[in-house]
Amino acid sequence: MAMLSILRSLVQEVNSARDLQEALDIIVSRVQKAMGTEVCSVYLLDPGSNRYLLMATEGLYRKAVGQVSLGYSEGLVGLVGSREEPLNLEDAPSHPRYRYFPETGEERFRSFLGVPIIHHRRVLGVLVVQQRESSRCFDEGEEAFLVTVSAQLAGVIAHSEATGAISGMSLTGEEAHDVSFNGVPGAPGVAIGNSVVVYPAADLDVVPEKPADDIDRELELFRGAVKAVREDIERVAKRLASQLRPEEQALFDVYLRMLGDEALPGEVANRIREGIWAPGALKQVVQQYVRHFEMMDDHYLQERAVDVRDLGRRLLSHLQEGEQRHLEYPEHTVLVSEELTPAMLGEVPKGRLVGLVSVKGSSNSHVAILARAMGVPTVMGLVDIPVNQLDGKELIVDGFEGQIFASPSEDLRAFYQAICDEEDELVRGLEALRDKPSETTDGHRLSLLVNTGLMTDVVRSLSHGAEGIGLYRTEVPFMIKDRFPSEQEQREYYREQLEAFAPNPVTMRSLDVGGDKSLTYFPIHEENPFLGWRGIRVTLDHPEIFLVQVRAMLKASEGLNNLQIMLPMISNVSEVEESLHLIYRVYHEVREEGYDIHMPKVGVMVEIPAAVYQIRELADRVDFLSVGSNDLTQYLLAVDRNNPRVAQLYHSYHPAVLQALVRIAQDAHAVGKPVGICGELAGDPGGALLLMAMGYDSLSMNAASLPKVKSVIRSVSREWAIQLLEDVLLLDSPHVIKSCVDLALRNAGFGRYLRPGKSTTAALAEQAVS
Numbered sequence: 187m188a189m190l191s192i193l194r195s196l197v198q199e200v201n202s203a204r205d206l207q208e209a210l211d212i213i214v215s216r217v218q219k220a221m222g223t224e225v226c227s228v229y230l231l232d233p234g235s236n237r238y239l240l241m242a243t244e245g246l247y248r249k250a251v252g253q254v255s256l257g258y259s260e261g262l263v264g265l266v267g268s269r270e271e272p273l274n275l276e277d278a279p280s281h282p283r284y285r286y287f288p289e290t291g292e293e294r295f296r297s298f299l300g301v302p303i304i305h306h307r308r309v310l311g312v313l314v315v316q317q318r319e320s321s322r323c324f325d326e327g328e329e330a331f332l333v334t335v336s337a338q339l340a341g342v343i344a345h346s347e348a349t350g351a352i353s354g355m356s357l358t359g360e361e362a363h364d365v366s367f368n369g370v371p372g373a374p375g376v377a378i379g380n381s382v383v384v385y386p387a388a389d390l391d392v393v394p395e396k397p398a399d400d401i402d403r404e405l406e407l408f409r410g411a412v413k414a415v416r417e418d419i420e421r422v423a424k425r426l427a428s429q430l431r432p433e434e435q436a437l438f439d440v441y442l443r444m445l446g447d448e449a450l451p452g453e454v455a456n457r458i459r460e461g462i463w464a465p466g467a468l469k470q471v472v473q474q475y476v477r478h479f480e481m482m483d484d485h486y487l488q489e490r491a492v493d494v495r496d497l498g499r500r501l502l503s504h505l506q507e508g509e510q511r512h513l514e515y516p517e518h519t520v521l522v523s524e525e526l527t528p529a530m531l532g533e534v535p536k537g538r539l540v541g542l543v544s545v546k547g548s549s550n551s552h553v554a555i556l557a558r559a560m561g562v563p564t565v566m567g568l569v570d571i572p573v574n575q576l577d578g579k580e581l582i583v584d585g586f587e588g589q590i591f592a593s594p595s596e597d598l599r600a601f602y603q604a605i606c607d608e609e610d611e612l613v614r615g616l617e618a619l620r621d622k623p624s625e626t627t628d629g630h631r632l633s634l635l636v637n638t639g640l641m642t643d644v645v646r647s648l649s650h651g652a653e654g655i656g657l658y659r660t661e662v663p664f665m666i667k668d669r670f671p672s673e674q675e676q677r678e679y680y681r682e683q684l685e686a687f688a689p690n691p692v693t694m695r696s697l698d699v700g701g702d703k704s705l706t707y708f709p710i711h712e713e714n715p716f717l718g719w720r721g722i723r724v725t726l727d728h729p730e731i732f733l734v735q736v737r738a739m740l741k742a743s744e745g746l747n748n749l750q751i752m753l754p755m756i757s758n759v760s761e762v763e764e765s766l767h768l769i770y771r772v773y774h775e776v777r778e779e780g781y782d783i784h785m786p787k788v789g790v791m792v793e794i795p796a797a798v799y800q801i802r803e804l805a806d807r808v809d810f811l812s813v814g815s816n817d818l819t820q821y822l823l824a825v826d827r828n829n830p831r832v833a834q835l836y837h838s839y840h841p842a843v844l845q846a847l848v849r850i851a852q853d854a855h856a857v858g859k860p861v862g863i864c865g866e867l868a869g870d871p872g873g874a875l876l877l878m879a880m881g882y883d884s885l886s887m888n889a890a891s892l893p894k895v896k897s898v899i900r901s902v903s904r905e906w907a908i909q910l911l912e913d914v915l916l917l918d919s920p921h922v923i924k925s926c927v928d929l930a931l932r933n934a935g936f937g938r939y940l941r942p943g944k945s946t947t948a949a950l951a952e953q954a955v956s
């Protein structure tokens with residue numbers, strides 16, 4: 187318990203440090219005290235020189251800090267780092283790897299315990315404690331303590347290191363260029379632009395720190411917010427007076443007391459007077475209160491932290507209302523946020539958005555899907571990036587590799603500019619294919635369809651030669667509103683899509699919310715959202731939503747007769763039967779109202795493993811099947827499609843996924859039903875080849891991928907693709923399969939459709955640094 191509370195307060199202190207140096211100084215001094223040792227030091231691995239630098243110490247000569255450094259595998263520190271495990275020695279100087287630095291005064295110390303500081307598999311440095319007496323060997327408990335400290339602090343250190351790097355400083359204090367951060371690719375392409383950091387409303391954690399332009403105005407805004415929140419709370423208290431017991435009512439008194447002039451508002455006002463803008467001052471005070479309450483041992487007081495946070499949010503939301511932040515979007519805007527939302531994209535003036543960067547999410551997040559539709563290069567899941575520091579900085583977004591670069595050098599900028607130009611040229615060349623059929627050299631045809639959500643997608647896809655819509659994500663128009671769209675509004679959205687492609691088929695999916703897709707006006711909070719209430723489960727529980735949607739679709743299809751309806755997240759046959767029952771009901775009602783409509787084809791999405799094993803039963807009940815490989819991959823591999831920590835494990839070329847895809851196509855065809863695919867795999871040139879070989883009747887993808895996929899399909903024979911499929915089905919590793927497919931594409935002359943090799947960019951970045 188003692189250990190735990192030491193750890194807790196250490197982490198909190200380090201978290202609130204101003205910069206990396208302060209964080210490290212706190213670590214060495216607290217650890218030295220807690221363990222009662224003579225020396226505690228931190229060495230960090232400088233990525234520039236690949237050497238360990240002594241960054242902070244308690245017990246060694248202070249002047250050695252920043253002076254002493256060791257090669258990557260030099261000395262005991264290098265040994266700990268390269269072996270990635272603790273090293274506990276009673277007599278360090280007698281170890282063959284011991285290195286002696288007179289500058290540190292180290293000869294006086296004998297016992298040595300070093301543990302690596304590792305974050306996401308990357309060794310950041312080594313934490314060392316030392317002791318003069320050899321009789322004082324560090325015991326197992328101490329070793330375990332140091333390992334725990336290091337594991338807890340690795341994230342904080344990575345974060346502050348990145349903060350320094352963005353402001354253009356390396357560990358050694360020298361100017362740094364081409365500072366790169368790795369995430370996952372969200373949408374392909376390269377962008378060079380200036381970043382604009384946006385943050386969601388009323389989220390204190392992401393409020394940037396900045397000075398007040400006009401202190402009196404900030405004070406006035408803040409006072410207004412306090413008054414408004416007081417009134418809100420008094421109103422709520424009054425409204426609930428009859429429903430709450432007196433002791434519960436007291437809660438509101440606590441709130442109101444916290445809003446008294448002496449309490450929180452007084453402290454915030456003081457900070458504003460010191461020159462911080464109101465939201466920043468509020469954030470600082472709230473965080474301080476929260477830390478204070480959280481450290482209390484009393485459970486009741488710990489709970490107060492929740493109240494303070496809530497009050498903070500309420501105040502912030504009034505502040506933001508009082509003065510909507512007026513964002514300036516430069517000519518080449520790279521939008522950066524903790525969590526990008528579709529609404530944020532909508533706010534950038536037309537033609538200015540060149541790139542997107544999101545800390546949360548991964549390549550299958552909704553915003554990434556939208557970005558691909560719009561052709562905006564995107565990087566997602568940049569776990570340790572201090573977002574606020576990026577505001578206004580020049581950034582390169584490499585959406586092929588999932589990398590961004592801050593403070594780019596001339597050389598790096600030129601390198602990426604060349605890639606941008608090449609991409610433009612490629613796209614122009616492919617437009618010539620627009621009216622050519624998607625047919626292999628040996629005469630096998632398959633339909634190339636497009637995935638849409640916004641009208642932008644439709645416009646783009648028409649110019650790219652799509653033969654219809656394979657997936658219209660109806661939740662997209664729902665997401666950009668602040669309430670459910672009415673039947674009439676829905677009818678208008680749907681009509682646009684249907685008309686644009688008539689007489690070609692337009693496949694509309696019924697509302698697929700839940701999981702990662704949420705509607706602000708219909709929030710769903712669950713422990714396990716991807717295994718919870720989403721897709722068809724929500725709409726069958728809310729027939730009023732489903733019925734209105736189907737009615738709007740059917741009415742919109744009048745006179746066009748090209749509507750198909752698709753049901754998401756089906757896990758059993760009764761969901762299909764219930765949905766069909768509702769669709770028939772609406773169909774008859776709408777006809778009775780006098781509309782001249784036809785019964786649409788109805789299909790089922792295969793995205794849950796259970797559906798893979800019931801293809802025949804499902805297919806018997808509907809007109810077509812469509813595989814949602816994004817979800818199917820996530821559920822087969824048990825890898826959250828939005829969690830950047832496991833993004834490396836999310837692999838649609840996994841043999842289990844490929845085997846499932848083969849089986850789905852076979853079983854659907856065995857009962858004579860067509861089967862398509864509308865997950866991202868369909869838009870990947872290599873993936874498309876394999877799916878064509880498996881016999882998929884249609885591939886539905888984002889508009890930007892369509893010309894590339896078409897040109898690949900038109901250049902190969904089906905026989906060749908089948909051979910490739912047979913070869914890769916014998917392999918057992920997703921990475922080997924990917925390389926094998928890439929190689930085949932390269933040999934077939936499509937090397938330029940693959941993203942530029944990581945080695946090229948990395949080598950260039952290195953060259954530019956040196």
Ligand code: PEP
Nearest residue numbers: 793814815816817864865
């Ligand atoms: C899928 O899961 O593959 C799919 C196409 O649906 P969504 O990405 O919208 O969940």
Ligand code: MG
Nearest residue numbers: 793814816817
């Ligand atoms: Mg899905």
